[in-house]
Amino acid sequence: MIRLNPSRRWIAASAILFAFAAAACGDKPAEKAGKQAEAAAADYERGPHRGRMLRDGDFALELTIFEEGPEPLFRLYPYVKDKPLDPRQVQATIDLTRLGGKIDRFAFTAIDDYLASPGVVSEPHSFDVAVNATHAGKASTWAYQSYEGRTVITADAARDGGVTTERAGSAWLGESLPLNGRIEITPEGQADVHARYPGRVMMLSLQLGDRVRRGQVVARVESSESLQTYSVTAPISGVVMAKNVGVGAITGNEPMLVIGDPNQVHAEFFLYPRDAERVRVGQRVEVRSLAGDHRINAEIEAVLPTADLTSQTLIAHVHLPSQNGAWRPGLGVQGTVQVGTTQTPLAVRTKAIQPFRDFQVVYAKVGDTYEVRMLELGRRTPEWTEVLGGLEPGTEYVVDGAFLIRADIDKSGASHDH
Known part of the structure; x- marks a missing residue:
C-alpha cells in the first residue's frame, strides 16, 4: 500500500480532480456523447x-x-x-x-x-x-x-491519491473502558520509622527528600526509662517522604519518619459501581501519563473489595515497573482496560466510515468504479466497527483516501433522485 503524508495527499487530490477535468475536455466523440446522454438523463420529464x-x-x-x-x-x-x-x-x-x-x-x-x-x-x-x-x-x-454516490477513478489516480482498500470480513472487537486514577507507592515500598521506646530525640540529621539505605542509622533516641541512648535504623531503602519530629522532641505513637521507595509504584484506578463488575484481575490495561509522554501495557493485579464511602468507588491496582522515575507518586494517570473481546462476522475499519446524506457509509470498489454502501452499524472500537447490514462479506471497500472518493462524488452531483 502507498501512504502519503497529509500535505502530499492534498496535492495528489488536487491533481486527481484536475486530471478528471482535463480528461472531460479531451473526450473522444463516443465518450462525450455518453456523458451528454447522462446529463440529459438527469433532466428527465416528470409526471x-x-x-x-x-x-x-x-x-x-x-x-x-x-x-x-x-x-x-x-x-x-x-x-x-x-x-x-x-x-x-x-x-x-x-x-x-x-x-x-x-x-x-x-x-x-x-x-x-x-x-x-x-x-x-x-x-x-x-x-x-x-x-x-x-x-x-x-x-x-x-x-x-x-446512479447516486458513484464515481470512476483510474487506478493510477487512486494510487497517487493514497487510496487503499480491504475486503470486508470478520474481526475481533475488543470492548474498552476508560479509567482515571493516580500513581501511588505500593504498601511494600513504604515504611513508618518508630522509636522502640519513648524518649527524647538526640540526633536526627535527615531532611525531607534525603535518600537512605536499609539498615542506615537515621536517629538516636534517649530512653525516658533507662536514660540510655539507642539507634533507630531505616527498615527499607528509599526517600524521606515525611518528617514528624526534630532534635529534642519526645517520641510518641506518631512515626518519626516515613520512608518511601519511588521505584515501587502502582496505578490506583477508580471504578464506579456500574463498571466494577466488568473489571477483573488479569485484564490488560494501557496506562498513560496525563501529559501523554509515558505509556505502558500492564495487568490488573488486584481489585479491592470495599468501596470508598465518600466517592462510592472501588480501587483497581495495576503494577508499574520501575522506569527511572517516569511514574511519580501522586500524579494522575489515565487508563483503558479491555473488558471483553468477541468476534463479529462482518466489520469494517472505523476510519473508513464516512457520512453520506443521513447515512454512515463506506465506498465499495468494483474495478475502477466506487459507490456508497449505506451501513447498519453495531459495536464500535477505535479500530473496527461491526456491520449489521448494507454490505456483503468480501466486498472490497476504501480504507484510506475515502475523502477523495467523496469529493469526486460531490463534484459530479450524483444525487438521490428517481
Missing part, C-alpha cells in the same frame, strides 16, 4: 406524482419510488394519451442491475390507481434500470441509468 415519465407513443408509465413508508417501494402509474389508465390493464416488471452485476427483479400487481411491487428498493438507489410493460397486447421497453 403528476413527480416520478420519471416513460413514453411509448400514446402509452406511458410514471415510475416513482414511494419513500413515505417504512421501506422504499416502486409504484407505476399508467397513462394513455396522458390520462390515467386502469392499472389492471397493464403487466409490468423492472430489472435493476447493480454495480458488480447483481440483478434485483420486481413484478407488479394493480392496487388502486397504480401498480405496486412488494420488493423493497434497497439502498443505494444506484443501478441500470430496465422496464418492461405490456398493454393492449403491445410490449414496451425502456432502459436508463440512475
